[in-house]
Amino acid sequence: MTDELDTAEPKPEPAKQPRKRVRRSTLIAGIVALVLIAAGPIIAWQVTASNMQPQIDSANAAVAATGDSLKQAQTNLTSMQAQVAKAAKDEADVAARESAVTARETAVKAAETIVQAGQFGDGVHVVGTDVQPGVYHVNSATNCYYVFKDGTGAGANIIDNNIVSGPVTITLKQGDNLTTSRCGTWTKIG
Template identity: 30%
Template sequence: MSTLKEPGTGKPAGKPAKAGKKRKYTLAIVVMAAVVLFGGGFLTANLTADPTASDEYIEMDALASKASGERDSIDAQRLRLEETLAEQQAAMTERENAVVVQEAAVKTKEEESAKTIAEREDAVKKREDAVVGAEQKQAANTIADGTWVVGVDIEPGVYRTKSDVGSSCYWAILASGTNGDDIIANDIPGGGFPTVTLAAGQDFKSSRCGAWVKQ
């Protein structure tokens, strides 16, 4: 049986041509299905893969952990430095306060010492002044050997020898202005502590009797 051909093409006519198209269509479907299956599998594999298991993620996570650790270390160091600084500041403040207290104590002691010294010096001066005053008063109220005008050279009053007189002691109370011619009283006691009473308008003469002190 002979096969018919299409005029001018040399190809079989009728059903044989349709069979070729069907095979091409089927092949295209198979290829597309394979592409879809392969692509879907690749996509599914990418979607279902754990991103934290990748080398890049692990490396980045390690760097982040290292940076966090370094930051924590720096924070801890800063905190220790701040605590140390605060302790040093507190110690310095305590030392400064101690110095202030010590200086105040020293100042108080110096003031007290100065006050004590001033009081002692004042007391010594008072005693010295008292002694000087007593000596001056005693000197003013003491009569030595010589002739003295009562009321001018010596004060009126009662006088007594300071020491025991000897046998050569002589004293005389004279009327003033008589050049010793008017003797009111005189004596050669010969010993002991003779006493005389002198008044204004009189002269007093003492010879070898020592000092006479006003009583």
Template identity: 25%
Template sequence: MSSDFDPSHLVPADQGTPKARAERPPRNRRFTMIAGAVALASLMLGFLFGYSATRPIQTELDALKAENSAAVDTSESLRDTSDSLRDEVAGLEEEIERLSGENEQLNGENEQLETQVDQLDERELELDQREAGLDSRETGLDDIEAGLDAREEDLTQTEAEIEANTIPGDGIWVVGDEIQPGVYKAQGSGSGCYWARLNSLDGFDIISNHFGSANVSVEIHSGDAAFETSGCGSWVKQ
């Protein structure tokens, strides 16, 4: 057997017949069909691999979209909160300005009150000094009043002594009761002076008498019952 045998020269049994040759498709057409099948399979495999690969990405994209939406909502909420806080800050600033104005007003009023307090302290000090002066004057007045009381007592005593030692004027005076014995001098004037020492209250029961000048003195004795006088004025005991 020869070693130069080439299998490609062998022809299948059915290809040798005219019918087989007539039914066999052309070589180019078969190649096209095989290439199309391969391309379709590759496309399907690529679609499958792409779908499998993009599905986690899509899920991640959906999660990112959800996070982004939540972030947007959070941002809007924070924006609203920020606006609210700005409004509150503005309100607080207005309140601070109002309180500052009130504080300044209160400081002014406080200064006025302090000035008034200082003035009141000065007036109180002045009143204390005046009160001390009044106390001193009151003490002096008390001393004067005490002196006046003493003088009044002296005058009262003097008046009592004068009264006891004075025959007031016209009348009949009981010796030992209304007048005391002693030497008396008339205080009147003129020449119509009459006096009489009596043994009784009867004006005609005369011990001794006088009619004439008022410049006269008389001694009344303890044994006399009464003394009558007229036109002589008062009599003062000597």
């Protein structure tokens, strides 16, 4: 058996796989690729950010301008609120003055009614209806014509008539019918 052992061919050892050498340039290329893949978004962001800077600056300027516009609008609003408050005060003042004027007008109308009851001008007047009975006077008249009639119609008869210049005084009794022309205003004196 020893012979057999000697004669037997030695068994070949399993073959070793030759080691693959990684080239240094391939390794460097791989590392650079990894770095570029990892740094790509950062680089792209920087490129995008630098491209966007004019738009960012424009947006910042628009925000600043809007802030200025807002400040101006606030100033305008404050001014308008002051004007509204002044207008409300003015309106209250006008209402108070209007009330005072209305009171004065009422007093003046009452006085005018009293005066008018004691005054009349040219035209046809029925004493007791249009004018009060009493003594009336005109300070100065030129060619003043007055006539007392027994009625107011076209067929009324003349009771008395005169044409006068200068001061004139007449007495009116209840029921008299008087027509005057060119005499001016007659004022009650008694």
